[in-house]
Amino acid sequence: MLRAMFGEPPRKDAGLLLEAIQAIRKYMYTLTSASRQSSQERRYIIWCQSFLRTLDDLEQSQFAAVRFGRKVSKKYTDQMSAEELDDYHRHLYYYNNALIRVFAVLDKLGHFMNERFSLHTERVKSRFSYFTVLRHMHKDKRFSDLEQQLYELKIKYNEPLNRLRNQRNMEIHTINADLLDDLMKAAEAKYGEQIRIGTEDIQQNLQDLEQGCQMTFRAAAEVFRYLHRRS
Known part of the structure; x- marks a missing residue:
């Protein structure tokens, strides 16, 4: 859908995204092909469809x-043309959207595992995340093989995920990033200084986002492959 903005054809699924999609569809097929489906199984089918959409x-x-990040080349916002400034703001919009979705998908995966494996993580913590579920799985020990695979992913992507989490918390729980930009501009303008955005920061953020997406796709693939094997 968004590729149409750049005059590109629809995406052809490949790589880690394709692996995750295939794993979800295989598990969903085992549920839909059953001659009779329980209400719980129908619930899992709907959940699988939701995962496909969110990925x-x-x-x-x-x-x-x-794509919008690549269009930003200036180091200072007041050096940008109106077109480049628009591209910068579009980059921020989609970056923040993707940033929030990384953790939304992971938390949805955690809630799915909690219900599918009857982990009852809510007894430990009423509002829990994907990482809370992982810790609870480690103590539960019934699914240690899957837990170990997911834990290894957590360790592998720990540093970029921590940076993304901090940015996500800033975006959601503290002052709005765009408002903060405006306040900084006003303060800097008072002293006649330029506002530096740092194109290198954009690239670092995008690298972290790539790592976060990889971790999310891999985690989803591991969970649904595991469920398919147990079906």
Whole structure:
């Protein structure tokens, strides 16, 4: 869908995204092909369909963030043309959207595992995240093989995920990033200084986002492959 903004054809699924999509569809097929489906199984089918949509939304947001980020070359906002400034703001919009979706997908995966494996993480913490579920799985020990695979992913992507989490918390829980930009501009203008955005920061953020997407796609693939094997 978003590729149309750049005059490109629709995406052809490949790589880690394709692996995650295939794993979800295989598990969903085992549920839909059953002669009779329980209400719980129908619930899981709907959940699988939701995962397919959210992974698609994440990839598209990441794609748009990258493409608009490439259009930003100036180091200072007051050096940008009106067109480049628009591209910068579009980059921020899609980057923040993708950033939030990384953790939304992971948390949805955590809630799915909690219900599918009857982990009852809510007894430990009423509002829990994907990472809370992982810690609870480690203590539960019934699914240690899957837990170990997911834990290894967590360790592998720990540094970029921590940076993304901090940015996500800033975006959601503290002052709005655009408002903060405006306040900084007003303060800097008072002293006649330029506002530097740092194109190198854009590239670092996009690299972290790529790592976050990889971790999300891999985690989803591991979970649904595991479920398919157990079906």
